[in-house]
Amino acid sequence: MSSADKNLSTYSGVIPDLSSKTFGIVVAEWNEEITEPLYEGAVETLLKHGIPKANIIRMNVPGTFELSLGAQRFAQKVSIDAVICLGCVIQGETRHFDFICQAVSAGITDVNLKYNKPVIFGVLTTDNKEQAFDRAGGKHGNKGDEAAITALKMLALPF
């Protein structure tokens, strides 16, 4: 199933009470017309699952490339249980696309494993802006919601 067809926003599995958990959300400012709806979707989903607003902390970083360091700053805090990284990289004329996507996926994986905490990859990597809007509250749902669901599911793992 392609990611366009799979939509975790409608996930209806049982998630245990995680209201004592604290979430750090790192948001890339680059393509903010996309990353803001991703952030709103993530927050809405966490609130819907009983996470108090006070347990959701935001950090902005300039671009997707900087998400890894933002995630690390959150992950190293004992008080943070899970980190959600939100960004949007749009393929253009520049080779930046490949460098940024490769770096951020490796960086986020490293932080996950180093701190043994869920660090969620909520980064859109699309050919154009239309595809990104489709996934930021458009016809393919909101990947910010999905990133939040993923964080909750990872915190609910039995061990």
Ligand code: DLZ
């Ligand atoms: C430089 C750059 C480019 C070309 N494209 C994007 C993009 O599509 N999405 C994104 O989040 N950031 C982009 N950036 C900025 C880099 O992520 C980073 O902020 C700069 O290279 C400075 O390290």
